[in-house]
Amino acid sequence: MEKGKVYLVGAGPGDPKLITVRGQEALKRADVVVYDRLAGPHLLNYARAEAERIYVGKLPDRHTMKQEAINQLLVDLALQGKTVIRLKGGDPTVFGRVGEEAELLKRNGITYEIIPGITSAIAVPAYAGIPVTHRDLASSFSVITGHESPEKLDHSIYWDKVTNATGTLVFLMGVAKIGYISEQLIKHGRTPETPVALVRWGTRAEQRTVAGTLGDIEEKVKEANLQPPAVIVVGDVVKQRETLAWVESKPLFGRRVLVTRARSQASELAARIDELGGEPYEFPVIETRLPEGEEAESAIERALVRAEEYDWVMLTSVNGVDYFFRWLERFGVDIRRFHRAKFAAVGPKTAEALAQRGIRADLLPESYRAESLLDSLADQVAEGQTALLARGNLAREILPQELKKKGVRTVEIDVYETALSVPADIWLPEMLQNGEIHIVTFTSSSTVLNLLESLRRLGVEDPQAALSRCEIACIGPVTARTAEQHGLTPTIVPDEYTIEGLVQALVGKRE
Numbered sequence: 030m031e032k033g034k035v036y037l038v039g040a041g042p043g044d045p046k047l048i049t050v051r052g053q054e055a056l057k058r059a060d061v062v063v064y065d066r067l068a069g070p071h072l073l074n075y076a077r078a079e080a081e082r083i084y085v086g087k088l089p090d091r092h093t094m095k096q097e098a099i100n101q102l103l104v105d106l107a108l109q110g111k112t113v114i115r116l117k118g119g120d121p122t123v124f125g126r127v128g129e130e131a132e133l134l135k136r137n138g139i140t141y142e143i144i145p146g147i148t149s150a151i152a153v154p155a156y157a158g159i160p161v162t163h164r165d166l167a168s169s170f171s172v173i174t175g176h177e178s179p180e181k182l183d184h185s186i187y188w189d190k191v192t193n194a195t196g197t198l199v200f201l202m203g204v205a206k207i208g209y210i211s212e213q214l215i216k217h218g219r220t221p222e223t224p225v226a227l228v229r230w231g232t233r234a235e236q237r238t239v240a241g242t243l244g245d246i247e248e249k250v251k252e253a254n255l256q257p258p259a260v261i262v263v264g265d266v267v268k269q270r271e272t273l274a275w276v277e278s279k280p281l282f283g284r285r286v287l288v289t290r291a292r293s294q295a296s297e298l299a300a301r302i303d304e305l306g307g308e309p310y311e312f313p314v315i316e317t318r319l320p321e322g323e324e325a326e327s328a329i330e331r332a333l334v335r336a337e338e339y340d341w342v343m344l345t346s347v348n349g350v351d352y353f354f355r356w357l358e359r360f361g362v363d364i365r366r367f368h369r370a371k372f373a374a375v376g377p378k379t380a381e382a383l384a385q386r387g388i389r390a391d392l393l394p395e396s397y398r399a400e401s402l403l404d405s406l407a408d409q410v411a412e413g414q415t416a417l418l419a420r421g422n423l424a425r426e427i428l429p430q431e432l433k434k435k436g437v438r439t440v441e442i443d444v445y446e447t448a449l450s451v452p453a454d455i456w457l458p459e460m461l462q463n464g465e466i467h468i469v470t471f472t473s474s475s476t477v478l479n480l481l482e483s484l485r486r487l488g489v490e491d492p493q494a495a496l497s498r499c500e501i502a503c504i505g506p507v508t509a510r511t512a513e514q515h516g517l518t519p520t521i522v523p524d525e526y527t528i529e530g531l532v533q534a535l536v537g538k539r540e
C-alpha cells in the first residue's frame with residue numbers, strides 16, 4: 030500500500046480564524062485529524078464530515094496520551110495510506126515537540142510537512158494590547174518555557190543571561206511558577222517595578238488578563254485565581270496595554286454564542302458575532318436535503334410542469350428558493366415558463382435569494398412572518414387564482430389556509446426536507462455544564478426542538494437543565510413560544526425578526 034503523508038500543522042492560538050490558509054487547506058484534505066486541547070475543536074469544522082477525528086488530549090477519565098504513543102499513532106495512520114493532520118496549538122515548532130514527531134516519521138520513511146502557525150507567544154499578548162517589541166520600549170524578545178521543575182528551570186534556563194538578554198520576556202507554560210520566575214528575574218537584575226501581565230486563553234471568549242509588576246504579580250495571580258493556560262509577558266511593553274487594549278472593548282467580547290442553524294445558513298450569523306467580538310460556536314442541529322422517495326419527486330415534477338398555469342409563486346425562505354431552482358434544473362423546467370406568475374417572498378433575504386437569480390420579487394411584506402405576507406397579499410390575490418407554494422416540509426400551515434379562504438387555489442410542494450442533525454461534538458455537553466456557552470441562538474422552532482434532541486442523543490439527560498446557565502435568544506415570537514413550551518426561558522427576542530435584528534438584540538442586551 031502506498032504510504033500516506035503527515036502534515037504537522039500549527040493551529041494558532043485558539044481563534045479558529047487564526048490558522049494559516051495552508052493549514053486550513055491541509056485540514057480540508059485530511060483523512061484523519063489528530064488534535065488536543067490547545068488546538069481548539071472549532072478547527073475540526075474545516076475537515077470533511079467523513080474525516081476521522083482523534084483526540085489525544087486530556088479527558089476526565091484519561092491522561093493526555095503519551096508523546097511516544099502519539100508519535101507512533103501518526104506513523105501507524107500514515108502507514109495505512111492516510112492523509113494525517115496533526116494539529117498543534119500555536120506554532121508546532123514552539124514547545125510543540127514537533128521534532129520528536131517528525132523524527133519518527135522520517136525514520137519510517139513517511140513524508141511530512143510542517144505548516145507553521147501563529148504562536149501564542151506573540152498573538153496572545155497582541156490580543157491583550159501588548160506588542161512584544163516597540164521602538165522605544167523593547168528592541169528584542171525571548172520566548173522561554175516555564176514548564177520545568179524549579180530544579181530543572183535552574184538547570185536549563187540561565188537566569189543570569191536570560192533576565193537581561195532581551196527587552197521583553199515571554200514565558201509559556203509558566204502560570205504555576207509565576208512566583209519563582211519573578212523571584213529569579215528580580216534576583217538577576219530586573220526591578221520589582223517591571224511590568225508583567227498574564228493573559229489567559231488569549232483570542233478565545235475566556236480571554237482574561239491580570240497585570241502587575243514583578244513585585245506583586247504572584248499575589249495578584251493568586252487573588253484572581255488565574256489558571257493555566259496563560260502567556261506571561263515581562264517588560265515595559267506591558268504598559269502599552271493601557272492605551273492599546275482593543276479586544277475587550279468589542280460589544281460581544283467574552284461571549285461564546287451557540288449557533289444552531291444549518292451549517293449552510295449559519296455563516297452570516299457566525300460572521301456577525303465574530304465581527305462584534307463574540308465567539309460563534311457552530312452546532313448545526315438542522316440539515317436540509319432534497320426530499321427522498323419517488324412520490325415526493327413526482328409530486329414536485331407534476332407541480333413544476335404546470336408552470337404556465339400559476340398566477341403566483343410564493344417562496345417562504347432562502348432554502349425554499351435554493352431548492353426550488355434545484356428542482357427546476359432537475360426537471361429541465363425553464364424559469365421563463367412561469368411567465369404569468371408574480372413572485373412573492375416572505376422577507377428581504379428570500380427576496381435577495383430570488384434577486385440573485387435575476388428575479389425581482391413582486392411582493393415583499395413589511396415584517397418577516399407568514400402572517401405578514403398574508404396581510405400584504407390580501408389585496409393582491411384574487412379569487413380563482415392559482416398559487417404555487419414552494420417550501421420546506423415543516424412550513425407553517427397558515428399561509429395556504431388563508432389563501433384557500435380567499436378562494437385561491439394552492440399547489441403546495443415540499444422542495445426540501447428539514448432533518449435533525451446531531452453534530453459529533455463531544456465538547457458541548459461539558460461546555461454547557463461549565464458555563465462556557467453564554468448565549469444560545471434559535472432561528473426557528475425546529476432549531477429549538479432539534480437542539481434538545483441533539484443534546485439528548487449526546488447523552489445529556491436533562492437538556493433544559495443543561496441550558497439553564499445560558500441566555501436564550503430567539504429570532505422572533507413564534508420561536509420564543511416554542512422555546513417556552515419546551516421549558517426554556519427566552520430573554521432576548523428582537524423587534525425585527527431577522528438575523529441582523531437578532532444580532533442587534535444580543536448587543537443591546539450587553540449594554
Ligand code: SAH
Pocket residue numbers: 042043067117118119120121122123124125147148149150153200201202203228229230231232233257258259260261
Ligand atoms: N506551540 C504553542 C505553545 C505550546 S506550549 C504555541 O506556539 O503557542 C503551551 C503553552 O502555550 C500554554 O501553557 C500557554 O502558556 C501557551 N498558550 C497557548 N495557547 C494559549 C492561549 N490561547 N492563551 C494563553 N496561552 C496560550
